[in-house]
Amino acid sequence: MALFPAVAYLQPPALAAPTLPPGVDLLLQAYPRHLKGYADNRIIWKDGTTMQYDDGLLKTEDQTFDSTDLEDQINGLLYTPGMPLDTPTYNCDPGTFRCQEFFLKMYGTSEAEVRRHLVPVVWPDKKSGQTKRIWVTSINGVHRHLQAVANELAKRPHLRKYVTDIGGTFNWRPIMGTNRMSPHSFGIAIDINTANSEYWKWDHRETWQLDSVEMNLQWRNSVPLEIIEIFEYHGFIWGGKWYHYDTMHFEYRPELLPPPPKAIEKKAGRKTPVKGSAKL
Numbered sequence: 001m002a003l004f005p006a007v008a009y010l011q012p013p014a015l016a017a018p019t020l021p022p023g024v025d026l027l028l029q030a031y032p033r034h035l036k037g038y039a040d041n042r043i044i045w046k047d048g049t050t051m052q053y054d055d056g057l058l059k060t061e062d063q064t065f066d067s068t069d070l071e072d073q074i075n076g077l078l079y080t081p082g083m084p085l086d087t088p089t090y091n092c093d094p095g096t097f098r099c100q101e102f103f104l105k106m107y108g109t110s111e112a113e114v115r116r117h118l119v120p121v122v123w124p125d126k127k128s129g130q131t132k133r134i135w136v137t138s139i140n141g142v143h144r145h146l147q148a149v150a151n152e153l154a155k156r157p158h159l160r161k162y163v164t165d166i167g168g169t170f171n172w173r174p175i176m177g178t179n180r181m182s183p184h185s186f187g188i189a190i191d192i193n194t195a196n197s198e199y200w201k202w203d204h205r206e207t208w209q210l211d212s213v214e215m216n217l218q219w220r221n222s223v224p225l226e227i228i229e230i231f232e233y234h235g236f237i238w239g240g241k242w243y244h245y246d247t248m249h250f251e252y253r254p255e256l257l258p259p260p261p262k263a264i265e266k267k268a269g270r271k272t273p274v275k276g277s278a279k280l
């Protein structure tokens with residue numbers, strides 16, 4: 001009589017792992033200190049609160065800007081690292097769909113609350129060897145990521161004209177002409193040198209509100225790829241990727257910039273972003 005291995009009968013059938021909706025894994029990986037899971041269309045925060053992931057609504061682009069859910073934030077517009085291969089298509093501003101509820105909860109619901117988490121980063125300043133302090137949030141280690149950017153930039157004097165006399169970091173304010181808070185409000189954004197970069201509204205100071213102007217923007221950029229790559233490597237997206245170009249602007253958005261695979265990282269000779277406290 002043939003004996004079947006007992007194990008074949010004792011093992012229960014394997015349960016299929018629950019599949020997460022697209023983008024949820026990127027969000028959970030990007031903010032592990034704050035988010036712990038997902039269930040029933042809701043992101044679960046470590047403090048036990050939950051937030052709707054997908055509102056399930058079909059929205060126009062303008063409606064999405066005014067009512068961005070977490071799913072829009074991740075999947076709404078694809079952010080591709082590096083220099084755009086072509087000028088951005090009309091109204092395509094990847095990274096500008098921001099779920100306001102998410103950023104307020106993560107970084108602070110008032111100016112005073114955000115300010116409580118601001119810490120200095122030593123930034124390369126105008127003259128060789130000199131530095132100055134700039135302030136960003138310590139939440140999610142943004143200060144450490146920006147310090148790593150600063151350390152890389154400090155080693156490259158040929159980039160100095162782009163990174164000295166910066167436009168600013170923290171500024172609690174709505175985006176001009178909207179009731180949405182600027183990412184600068186949360187201490188996660190930096191504008192580098194304004195004189196050596198471009199902003200579509202400054203290129204059309206008197207006329208930017210005209211539809212005929214806004215619909216026919218000519219993308220411009222003078223920020224070198226080397227700077228963009230350094231920021232992106234440390235989790236900051238670039239505003240030069242937008243149809244509404246803002247080439248001085250970088251903001252910490254790791255959910256849109258998943259870490260490079262280990263093999264590629266090794267080949268490029270990079271080390272993982274700085275862990276531990278910054279040298280201030």
Ligand SMILES: [Zn+2]
Binds near residue numbers: 184190191248249
């Ligand atoms: Zn900015």
